[in-house]
Amino acid sequence: MTTRIVELRRGILKKNDELAAGLRARYAEAGVLVLNLVSSPGTGKTAFLERTLRELRLSGARAAALVGDLETDNDARRLAASGAPVRQINTHGICHLDAEMIAKHLDGWEGVELNQLDYLFIENVGNLVCPSSYDLGEKIRVALLSVTEGEDKPLKYPTLFNSADAAVITKMDIAEPCDFDRDLALKNIHEIRPGIKVFETSSKTGAGIIEWINYLEEKLAQRER
Amino acid sequence: MHELSLAASIVEAVTETAAAYPGSTVKEVRLRLGALSDVVEDSLRFCWDLTVEGTPLAGATLVVTQISVVVHCDRCNDDVQLESLQSFRCPRCGEPASDLRQGKELEIESIEVDDHCMEQTSEEYLPDQETRGEK
Numbered sequence: 001m002t003t004r005i006v007e008l009r010r011g012i013l014k015k016n017d018e019l020a021a022g023l024r025a026r027y028a029e030a031g032v033l034v035l036n037l038v039s040s041p042g043t044g045k046t047a048f049l050e051r052t053l054r055e056l057r058l059s060g061a062r063a064a065a066l067v068g069d070l071e072t073d074n075d076a077r078r079l080a081a082s083g084a085p086v087r088q089i090n091t092h093g094i095c096h097l098d099a100e101m102i103a104k105h106l107d108g109w110e111g112v113e114l115n116q117l118d119y120l121f122i123e124n125v126g127n128l129v130c131p132s133s134y135d136l137g138e139k140i141r142v143a144l145l146s147v148t149e150g151e152d153k154p155l156k157y158p159t160l161f162n163s164a165d166a167a168v169i170t171k172m173d174i175a176e177p178c179d180f181d182r183d184l185a186l187k188n189i190h191e192i193r194p195g196i197k198v199f200e201t202s203s204k205t206g207a208g209i210i211e212w213i214n215y216l217e218e219k220l221a222q223r224e225r
Numbered sequence: 226m227h228e229l230s231l232a233a234s235i236v237e238a239v240t241e242t243a244a245a246y247p248g249s250t251v252k253e254v255r256l257r258l259g260a261l262s263d264v265v266e267d268s269l270r271f272c273w274d275l276t277v278e279g280t281p282l283a284g285a286t287l288v289v290t291q292i293s294v295v296v297h298c299d300r301c302n303d304d305v306q307l308e309s310l311q312s313f314r315c316p317r318c319g320e321p322a323s324d325l326r327q328g329k330e331l332e333i334e335s336i337e338v339d340d341h342c343m344e345q346t347s348e349e350y351l352p353d354q355e356t357r358g359e360k
Contacts, residue, residue, distance in 0.1 A: 002340045003252065008242055008333045012234050012256075095227055129263055130227050133331060158310045159261045162325070191312050194321030 016134055019099035023106075023137030030114035033220050034122065036136050038160060039144035040153075041126030044170040046075045047203040048144065049123055053082035055213050056119065061220075063119040064112055066105055068097040070125065079123075085112045096130035097122065099137060118220055128157040139165075140219060145189075146170040147180035154188045161192040166199070166215070173202040228268040231331075232276040239336055243281050246338050251285040253337035259292040259330035260310060266291075285336075294328030 011017055027034045037045050049065060056063045064085040067075045076088035089097060089105050102122065106114065114120070122138060124131045143164035145153050148171060154161040161167065167189050175182065182200070189198055197215065201208035235254065243251050258264050266289055277283050294307040298315035304326050308316045315322050 003337055004246075004340055005335050005337050006242060006246075007335045008238065009335075010238060010333055012231055012238070012331045012333060014238070015234070094230075132263060155311045158313075159263045159329075162261065162313065163329075190321070191314075194313055194323045196323075 013133060016099045019103060020135035020137040023099055023102060024139075026106075026114065027120070027137060027139070028223075030117070031223065032114050032117045032120050033140070033216070033223050034120045034136075034138045035140045035142055035216075036122045036124060036131075036138035037142050037144060038124045038128070038131045038164070039126060039146075039170075040128050040149060043126070043144045043146045043149065044203060045123050045126070045144055046078055048168065048170055048201065049121055050079055050082055051203040051206065051209055052121070052212065052216075053079060053084040055209055056216070057083055059213065059217075061118045061217075062116060063121065064109075064117050065121040065123060066097075066102065067123040068101070068125045070094075075123065085109070087112075091125055095125060095127050096134050097124050097136060098134045102136050119216065128153075128160050132160040132163050139223065142166045142168055144168045144170055145185070147172060147175045147178045147185075151181050151185040151188055154185075154192045158192045161189060161196075164193060164196060166197045167193070168199045168201055168212070170201055170203065172200050172207050173205045228265060229272040229276070231264065232269060232272040235273075235333060236276050236280050236282055238333055239285075240281055242336060243338060246340060249338040249340045251282045251336055252339050253286045253288055254282065255288045255290065255334040255336070257290050257292055257330045257332040257334050259328040260294050261325075261328040262331045264331065290334070292327060292330045295326045296322035297324040297326050298322050299324070 039045050053063055065079050066087050066089055067079060068089045068091060069075055070091055070093055073088040076086045079086040087105050087109055089101050122136055141164045143161050186198060189196060199208050199212045201212060239251060239254055270287060273287050277285060295304050296307060298305050298320055300318050300320040301315055305315050305317060313322055
């Protein structure tokens with residue numbers, strides 16, 4: 001009997017990474033800017049996305065959303081009220097979205113042609129751990145954090161915040177009653193992801209939304225075709 | 226995180242590779258896990274035992290190499306190891322560092338197989354039937 005070492009040197013998530021690379025090429029060819037929104041449950045991703053879709057619609061941009069949840073299509077119904085095409089992905093217990101789920105839901109999406117869209121938002125399952133490992137082919141990963149969650153959230157979940165391209169603080173309208181320490185939160189975000197663009201927003205009052213929309217428009221203009 | 230699905234992905238990949246060595250058993254699977262991969266080793270080991278049962282990997286040992294986070298410091302113009310995941314700064318000069326060079330690995334490095342039929346498989350024109358017989 002002989003023992004031999006066989007080198008593999010392959011990513012455990014190779015299949016997902018390959019699928020995501022295919023999606024990335026597909027998005028680029030269609031000229032659609034794809035964003036992956038990640039946060040804990042209850043941060044206000046859906047409210048933030050509702051507001052974003054409404055504002056984009058007013059500005060004449062074409063946006064659609066894929067929304068991931070373990071169960072129910074409540075979020076899709078909420079978001080659809082904005083007038084944007086929305087599709088729910090139910091993961092039935094899986095704690096994150098993966099590239100295969102995205103690919104499946106892009107096909108046969110009635111009334112949606114990728115090349116007619118400016119933006120596609122993917123609202124991930126509420127979870128600050130697992131979604132960080134799964135590339136969905138997105139151009140921009142957005143980490144969201146609400147004022148009720150504690151300023152040290154980025155320190156507790158460095159992987160996710162470090163892999164983000166932009167950060168959004170939500171619920172700024174209730175920052176004061178929550179004793180939210182804005183400077184500390186900003187410091188912590190930058191400690192994990194130096195130089196990241198941070199938006200301080202309220203989906204309720206609309207604070208910070210203009211800056212966010214301006215950022216989206218800037219990124220859309222820079223996208224490769 | 227999702228250690229159970231990771232364990233399943235590992236078993237799938239290793240089974241594919243091991244199929245090239247008919248009749249062999251997988252003794253060891255070596256992984257490289259970055260500090261930013263968010264994999265909990267204990268949890269992965271727990272899931273491992275459940276996942277390998279009844280597969281060609283049953284009884285295989287899991288060997289994990291933890292990979293530290295290395296960033297590039299522009300000021301020092303050097304790759305430096307982070308001291309803490311709570312601060313992405315160069316430990317030498319304190320400069321913020323966002324250029325990640327190492328630490329996100331989630332990788333199967335190699336496997337060790339016991340080749341029961343080494344002599345036969347090393348012969349190129351082994352009749353098909355005999356290979357099957359070894360399984």
